[in-house]
Amino acid sequence: MSIIIYIAVMAGVTYLIRMIPFTLFRKKIKSPFFRGFLYYIPYAVLSAMTIPAIFYSTGNTATSLIGTVVAVVLAYFKLPLIVVALAASAAAFIFGLFI
Amino acid sequence: MKSDFLKGIRDGIPICLGYLSVSFGFGILAVSLGLSILSAVGISLTNLTSAGQVAGVGIIAAGGSLVEMVLTQLVINIRYSLMGISLSQKLDGSFNTMHRMLASFGITDEIFAVAVSQKSVSPYYMYGLTVISALGWVSGTFLGAAAGNILPASVSGAMGIVLYGMFLAIIIPPAKKEKGVLAAVLIAAVLSTVFEYVFKSVSGGFAIIICSVLAAAFCAVFFPVPDEKEDET
Structure with a gap:
């Protein structure tokens, strides 16, 4: 399948998800279940995307593991997103030099 | 109008810098999955989202179906619908339907977080935030995609963890609380x-x-x- 079609579908869906509620919606969601579902879904999605994929993310399990540990520790102490992200990468890179 | 735009640009600079380095990782990832530099940049320019793009290029690389693509984007990005609803309560009087349709393109986790913390939000403020953030996102993607081929494997491999590191930084603090x-x-x-x-x-x-x-x-x-x-x- 042409990559243009994939990209168009991807972009179209993503845009409509943003545009429709922002343009049309003026009231608040009342259903507690739906509200809770929408509240938790980003965390669940990011978690499912990260675990276990992060353990293969550098192409080497050992350096991935080191990077993951660094990211978890720094995230636990609430460091800024970009610091956590780059430190994980730096740790994986530095550790990779020694193995 | 002009001053709102400039304020948006100014407030968006930290987002721009963050996006620049994170999208560098996306660029490398996309190229490593066999996408061209142009495709990677095109995806970043038209989608402006991290998790959805990472899942999207995975589906493209695996030759997945369009149904899978639609459903995946829907589930991963549905949070933007909620952010849009939330942000719509803060819009000022000049936000007509046309502006809403345009500005909605810029609803990302970070832009939403900055915009929603304002007392009221004007269209040009949203445009300023979006333009500067997208600039970081798209140019970072280009640099990552272009450098992915040149950089030694040890560097591009290590960059592969950047996005996942950011995801962990988003989910761990609230999970702690x-x-x-x-x-x-x-x-x-x-x-x-x-x-x-x-x-x-x-x-x-x-x-x-x-x-x-x-x-x-x-x-x-x-x-x-x-x-x-x-x-x-």
Whole structure:
């Protein structure tokens, strides 16, 4: 399948998800279940995307593991997103030099 | 109007810098999966989202179906709908339908977080935030995609963890604070691992949908969210 079609579908869906509620919606969601579902879904999605994929993310399990540990520790102490992200990468890179 | 735009640019500079380095990782990832530099940049320019793009290029690389693509983007990006609803309460009088349709393109986690913290939001403020953030996102993608071929494997490999590191930085602090978020994160992680090693025939996109919908539905029932909480994501 042409990559243009994939990209168009991807972009179209993503845009409509943003545009429709922002343009049309003026009231608040009342259903507690739906509200809770929408509240938790980003965390669940990011978690499912990260675990276990992060353990293969550098192409080497050992350096991935080191990077993951660094990211978890720094995230636990609430460091800024970009610091956590780059430190994980730096740790994986530095550790990779020694193995 | 002009001053709102400039204020948006100024407030968006930290987002721009953050995006620049994170999208560098996306560029490398996309190229390593066999996409061209142009495709990677095109995706960043038209999507402006991290998690959705990472899942999207995975589906493209695996030759997944368009149904899978639609459902995956829907589940991963549905949070933008909620942010849009939340942000719509803060819009000033000049925000007509046309402006809403244009500005909605810029609803990302970070832009939403900055915009929603304002007293009121004008269209040009949103445009300023969006333009500077997109600039970082697209140029970072280009640099990553272009450098991915040149950089030694040790560097480009290590950059592969950048986006996942950012994801962890988003989910861990709230998981520490709230049992419901912690439960959602742990359930999704366990299910996702089970899919990876046991139900191998289920493709990645669908596995993410199933895991996250189950985890979020479970938590919505057992850890109800208080009234104002829906604004924070």
